[in-house]
Amino acid sequence: MNAILWQAVQILLVVAxxxxxxxxxxxxxxxxxxxxxxxxWQPYRDLYRLLQKEAVIAHSASWIFRAAPYVTxxxxxxxxxxxxxxxxxxxxxxxxxxxxxVALLAVGRFWTALAxxxxxxxxxxxxxxxxxxxxxxxxxxxxxxxxxxxxxSGTTAPAKIVAFVLAGNVGIEVSLGLALAAMVMVAIAENGxxxxxxxxxxLELTMVHEAMVLEYSxxxxxxxxAAAMVRLTLYIALIATLFAPWGIAQPGAGAIGALLxxxxxxxxxxxxxxxxxxxxxxxAKMRVFRYADFLGGALLLxxxxxxFLYVSEAV
Amino acid sequence: MSQQFSYDxxxxxxxxxxxxxxxxxxxxxVFAVLNTFAFQAVALAAAAAWQAHVQHAPHLYxxxxxxxxxxxxxxxxxLHWLIEKLGIHRTVETALSIGWTMIVGVALVALSIMLVLxxxxxxxxxxxxxxxxxxxxxxxxxxxxxxxxxxxTQVVGFMALENGLILAAVSAKGMPLVxxxxxxxxxxVAMTVFGIFFFRIRERFDxxxxxxxxxxxGDRS
Numbered sequence: 001m002n003a004i005l006w007q008a009v010q011i012l013l014v015v016a017x018x019x020x021x022x023x024x025x026x027x028x029x030x031x032x033x034x035x036x037x038x039x040x041w042q043p044y045r046d047l048y049r050l051l052q053k054e055a056v057i058a059h060s061a062s063w064i065f066r067a068a069p070y071v072t073x074x075x076x077x078x079x080x081x082x083x084x085x086x087x088x089x090x091x092x093x094x095x096x097x098x099x100x101x102v103a104l105l106a107v108g109r110f111w112t113a114l115a116x117x118x119x120x121x122x123x124x125x126x127x128x129x130x131x132x133x134x135x136x137x138x139x140x141x142x143x144x145x146x147x148x149x150x151x152x153s154g155t156t157a158p159a160k161i162v163a164f165v166l167a168g169n170v171g172i173e174v175s176l177g178l179a180l181a182a183m184v185m186v187a188i189a190e191n192g193x194x195x196x197x198x199x200x201x202x203l204e205l206t207m208v209h210e211a212m213v214l215e216y217s218x219x220x221x222x223x224x225x226a227a228a229m230v231r232l233t234l235y236i237a238l239i240a241t242l243f244a245p246w247g248i249a250q251p252g253a254g255a256i257g258a259l260l261x262x263x264x265x266x267x268x269x270x271x272x273x274x275x276x277x278x279x280x281x282x283x284a285k286m287r288v289f290r291y292a293d294f295l296g297g298a299l300l301l302x303x304x305x306x307x308f309l310y311v312s313e314a315v
Numbered sequence: 316m317s318q319q320f321s322y323d324x325x326x327x328x329x330x331x332x333x334x335x336x337x338x339x340x341x342x343x344x345v346f347a348v349l350n351t352f353a354f355q356a357v358a359l360a361a362a363a364a365w366q367a368h369v370q371h372a373p374h375l376y377x378x379x380x381x382x383x384x385x386x387x388x389x390x391x392x393x394l395h396w397l398i399e400k401l402g403i404h405r406t407v408e409t410a411l412s413i414g415w416t417m418i419v420g421v422a423l424v425a426l427s428i429m430l431v432l433x434x435x436x437x438x439x440x441x442x443x444x445x446x447x448x449x450x451x452x453x454x455x456x457x458x459x460x461x462x463x464x465x466x467x468t469q470v471v472g473f474m475a476l477e478n479g480l481i482l483a484a485v486s487a488k489g490m491p492l493v494x495x496x497x498x499x500x501x502x503x504v505a506m507t508v509f510g511i512f513f514f515r516i517r518e519r520f521d522x523x524x525x526x527x528x529x530x531x532x533g534d535r536s
Contacts, residue, residue, distance in 0.1 A: 172324065172326075172327055173323070174327060174329075174330040174444070177327055177330055178330065181334070293341065293413050293417070296417060296418075297337070297341060297417060300337075300420070300421045304421060304424060307424065307425055308330075308428075308444070311443060311444050311447050
């Protein structure tokens, strides 16, 4: 019974929290750059405003263009529901699996790229092709990380990995450090943050995500933006859950445990959000032709993580 | 503090040195290479200091201090000064593309692991891991020397190789201080020789690209 309740809380939590996380990162960045910046809850107002507005659609757009925002948002939301944030005691936890997570995110990405190509503008096609370039490099890296984690813990289910780590079975492993570094690089690429893509730009030749969704307006744009926000929250939660699971409530922890887990999750989210803002402020955007090096680096780190497992005989 | 924990920390620092080795291969700006090298030296100093603490071997603190003073400060500053003085190209010129270099780098790490595993079959898993790490750093330094065309970056590769040797030395118990000090000073001497060497190549070819040396057949003028 509790499991259903916590799952419902989780489903609402990720959506309710996502705009705040994005707004917080923007606010910290503005502060670091010497601006006052909009309040952290500004994204809620933006989404509300977009939902009020009329959606304008190009004449050449097909049903794919109209369906894509909803499919993208739904797949990202579903993915966010299976990452344990504050408790592992959830209905969907047994079904949750890192490989399924990668697949769900790929579905969202695929539809966004389709929508980018659908209206036939040059920017859309450009963005879609770059997005696929990033995906073709980021997904193998993500799978490599998954493999090294599952070699350590013997499972690909996030809930079981958390249980394994919290039981004290894992020391400070070189492999986990490498996997963490790779994971951070993948997360940066997948969320279109600096140095891969600039989330604050609207008209620049190097933009990737914005180029694909340039044609959207009104409620469709609200869905696209919300999906991006949920994805950022998802990756922050995933990193916090896999590499710093302390505080997450286990099955049987009760309401107090869940509340503590919630507090720990909020703390971890804001720490990671601040680190992201600091990182983005201190680094410059990368040339498009260097993406392959950056993400190839993530893939190689994932590979090294797996190799070192065999040396330290953790397998 | 348990035995396991101290080994874990040692390996984590060792892995940081290795990652800095990959960072050296990844950078495309000469100054960024120097910063990464300084970071690697700081990580090496941390590794030596940690071993000094764990093994209760005070002389390793001297090693750490040498690494911190000479390799993290003196050498990068000197190279920085040289680059400004000689007005060298600020981009790293590679003989092999960065992506391929990284792939070869990972292959070298795998190779060093495969070499270390049978040789140290009798040793514990912990020694094995530190040896594999140190050997990878050495091989990455060699790779850097091979794949860079500019003399400055080749020198950084040489210094990185030497970092790997020190890393291996501090992980093994009972390395005498005399050896370490002599290594440290030979590196400084090498640094001086390289410096003079830079000025000479530069005078003759107006560039530090070592490819010019290949076709050079002595002074004929």
